[in-house]
Amino acid sequence: xxxxxxxSAEQIKELAEATAGWRGWDLLRLNIRKAPTPWxxxxxxxxxxxxxxxxxxxxxGDGRVLxxxxxxxxxxxxxxxxxxxxxxxRLSLPMKLRMRVHFTRASAHAVPAPGGTFHLVINRHAPLxxxxxxxxxxxxxxxxxxxxGNQDSRAxxxxxxxxxAYSPPAEVMLPGTLNVLTExxxxxxxxxxxxxxxxxxxxPSLLFWMQSVPVPHDFDAEQDAAxxxxxxxxxxxxxxxxxxxxxxxxxxxxxx
Ligand SMILES: C[S@@+](CC[C@H](N)C(=O)[O-])C[C@H]1O[C@@H](n2cnc3c(N)ncnc32)[C@H](O)[C@@H]1O
Numbered sequence: 001x002x003x004x005x006x007x008s009a010e011q012i013k014e015l016a017e018a019t020a021g022w023r024g025w026d027l028l029r030l031n032i033r034k035a036p037t038p039w040x041x042x043x044x045x046x047x048x049x050x051x052x053x054x055x056x057x058x059x060x061g062d063g064r065v066l067x068x069x070x071x072x073x074x075x076x077x078x079x080x081x082x083x084x085x086x087x088x089x090r091l092s093l094p095m096k097l098r099m100r101v102h103f104t105r106a107s108a109h110a111v112p113a114p115g116g117t118f119h120l121v122i123n124r125h126a127p128l129x130x131x132x133x134x135x136x137x138x139x140x141x142x143x144x145x146x147x148x149g150n151q152d153s154r155a156x157x158x159x160x161x162x163x164x165a166y167s168p169p170a171e172v173m174l175p176g177t178l179n180v181l182t183e184x185x186x187x188x189x190x191x192x193x194x195x196x197x198x199x200x201x202x203x204p205s206l207l208f209w210m211q212s213v214p215v216p217h218d219f220d221a222e223q224d225a226a227x228x229x230x231x232x233x234x235x236x237x238x239x240x241x242x243x244x245x246x247x248x249x250x251x252x253x254x255x256x
Contacts, residue, residue: 010225013221019208029208033198033201042069045122053075060086077113081108118141120144128147142189144250151195156210178191186255193248194245195246198242203241
């Protein structure tokens with residue numbers, strides 16, 4: 001018996017509505033497993049930090065990444081255009097960090113900070129503005145971004161008849177950022193990708209992920225329930241829905 005036979009289109013719609021109420025990118029609620037990955041942006045940042053630095057997170061979301069690194073820097077600022085995400089980042093921040101970690105509602109293309117302020121600028125899965133990165137980085141400072149690769153979850157996209165996993169707006173493109181910062185004489189420290197198997201352990205996690213990304217761009221539970229059943233049928237295994245995770249990493253250093 002395939003997994004799909006256990007669900008009706010009506011149940012998929014109900015589950016999609018229920019999971020749409022989950023807030024933000026709360027990975028703790030997601031039942032997702034993946035093969036070991038060669039790096040994660042958080043670990044690469046940790047290796048560089050010594051406890052003395054000022055760090056900027058561009059497009060910080062709920063602030064989880066910046067907060068998780070706080071024992072490794074002196075001062076941290078996260079900016080995000082979304083009011084609800086900035087509110088959430090502030091509320092989630094442990095009291096003991098509130099004097100030296102701040103979250104501000106602002107676009108990453110106009111960071112409210114003087115030029116040359118930061119030793120490390122991180123950007124995880126958020127739009128890229130290389131000119132602004134260059135303005136706010138101190139000489140010798142490092143810029144680091146992890147982005148979702150265009151082969152991410154390709155089997156899920158293929159079921160929707162979509163060729164590319166991900167079509168980011170121009171400013172998000174990692175190659176464009178690499179080109180601009182290379183023109184600014186930045187030194188390339190790392191430019192890598194990984195592509196590993198990834199499993200959604202339950203259907204609510206798959207549906208939450210689809211609506212968050214979103215996949216497809218105009219996800220609509222009513223019209224997409226049949227395709228979700230097809231995904232469960234095609235990719236379902238006793239362990240869950242098997243797909244893949246594709247990520248890219250770029251690390252560049254500003255000249256002294
Ligand atoms: C996929 S989420 C990633 C959040 C966080 N970096 C993380 O890894 O969990 C992308 C974030 O970028 C933010 N964002 C989109 N455009 C932005 C912009 N122009 N300036 C700042 N933040 C932006 C969104 O509000 C969202 O929180």
